Structure formats: structure tokens, C-alpha cells
Amino acid sequence: MHFDLTDLRLMVKVAEANSVTGGAEASHLSTPAASTRIKNLEEGIGTRLLVRTPQGVTLTPPGQAFVHHARLVLSQLERLRSDLQEYALGIKGHLRVWASATAMGEFLPPVLQTYLREHPDVNIDLRERLSFDVVRAVGDGKIDIGIVSGFERTETLQVIPYRRDRLVLVVPPGHAMAQAASVAFADTLSFDHIGLAEGSALRAFLQRICDELHRTLQLRIEVSGFEVACRMVEAGVGVSVLPESAARRHAQAMALAIVPLYDAWSLREMHVCVRDLAALPGFAQDLIALLVADAAGAKSGIV
Helix, strand or coil: CCCCHHHHHHHHHHHHHCCHHHHHHHCCCCHHHHHHHHHHHHHHHCCCCEEEECCEEEECHHHHHHHHHHHHHHHHHHHHHHHHHHHHCCCCEEEEEEECHHHHHHHHHHHHHHHHHHCCCEEEEEEECCHHHHHHHHHHCCCCEEEEECCCCCCCCEEEEEEEEEEEEEECCCCCCCCCCCECHHHHCCCCEEEECCCCHHHHHHHHHHHHHCCCCCEEEEECCHHHHHHHHHCCCCEEEEEHHHHHHHHCCCCCEEEEECCHHHEEEEEEEECCHHHCCHHHHHHHHHHHHHHHHCCCCCC
16 A cells, blocks of 8 residues: 555645645645545545535544544654754754653753763754643654653553652741641642743643632742742742742742642652653663663652
8 A cells, every 4th residue: 555745745734624625725736636636545545534524524534543644654754854954964863852840940951961961963852841742742753752740641651760749839938838737739729829831831730730629720920930930939929839859949049938738649750751662762762761860869759
């Protein structure tokens, strides 16, 4: 069975436009030419890919599977093109890594500093994403390595234990909750919160918890990172839920009180996840080995 790249692109565009005509225009084809290509494709496969209706077209189950795999193939080709361009410029490898906010801000910088020093011919595309999106991107082959926090399902992936991530409440020293042994997150919602900017992984996670509680997170101010959040807490603007590692680091230079949350979700296991460790290039496996070694060398307990 032979698949033409033009057919792959056409089917993706038709699915996105919900229209053969729209897909044809996006693919720079005439509508009759696009229809002929789809007809020939269906005959070659032996099943219908589209159902035409007055409102447009609907993908059949085989059509949905075709478009899913077409997107993966086209994405891999784009990655191949990008990587080959970098090889021509002297770059020997390119890694795509997505991670949670805590990993990005607290654990990865020193590891990546060491890795990039030891691998001067490798580039890394590092982005913060929600754990759910990280798992999906690894499974779809969009990225090479993911670092996730919490309880996302990763059955289809290879998972390597990494670190532990505890979320805590950070308040000014004179705050009503400053002396508490621990607090429930729900009890903090009567106070103004300092939150990370919309789109951050931690902000989305806390919003999901609030939705489950049917409560509202009262955001007094949104900031760009952990340090700014701690400075706002110190200034008495509000309270904030942050990773314990970040809170304790900034508490060394700021007047902050750190209060544990006793919600079960506040303690989250962090994992490195990949599709197939053995299939990764050696320079990718080197990064994973460095991450594991760094976690093993960290002090025992929660960091």
C-alpha cells in the first residue's frame, strides 16, 4: 500500500477545514483534483475515509485513524527537515524536552548546564507544559523526553522515577496561618492568592483543584515566576501555593513562612517519561542518565 505525501497533507487539511473544498484550497489543489485523490485513496485502502453531508464532511473511523497517523508522519518529516538543517550548521543532535514548572525552575538548570557543557554539539528545545500535555506529546512522538508531576496516566510509556515535588503554602510571617502545623488548601481560598500567569502548569493544576472543590481562586495578582511570587508574599499582597524547593530557597533571603498542605495531592511524584528508552539516540540517553544521577545525589527526603 503506497501513500503519497500530498494525500497525507490533503486529508489533514480536509479534516481541519471540515470541507473538501477548504482542504483543497489549503493544499493548493483544485476541488476536482482533491476529490479524485481522496477517491483513489479510498479505493486503494478499500474503505471510505469521509462521509459527505450538506454541512461538510465527517471522518469515518478509518478516516480518523488515517488523519491521526498522517499528522504523526508529517510532524516527523518536519522534525527531520529541521534536524538536517542543524546538522548542516554543525549541530549533531536536537532534543525536545517538555517539563512541569517545578522541574523547569528548580531541578533542570544545573543538570542542563552540565549536559550542554559535555555535549556542545546538541541543542535542546525546553518548554514548560502541563503534565497531561507532556504525556500526550511523548506518546504522539512530538517530543523526546517528558518530565511530569502528579498522577497522570502513563501506561503506554516507559517511566523512570525522578524526584518528589511537594506544594506548600507561603505566607508572610505575621499571617494568621503562619504558625499552623499544616493547612488544607480549601481553607486558604478565603485569602487573596498570588498566582503564576495564566498558561503556567502550576496555575492550571490549582485551577483544576478549585474546580473539583467548586470554589474560586481569588487571584490578587498574577506574576511570572516563583521568585516574584515570594516577593509579593513578603510584601503582604497575598498568599501563594508554590513548590517547597522554590519556597525554601527564596526564604533564605526573604521574610517568608512556609506551611505544609496536608492535601494528598500536594505531594507529587515526578517522573521522566519516554516512548522507548532503547530507541533514543545516545545523546538523549546521556541526558536521562544525568537526570537520574542528579536525583540520586540529591539530599534524602523532599526537596
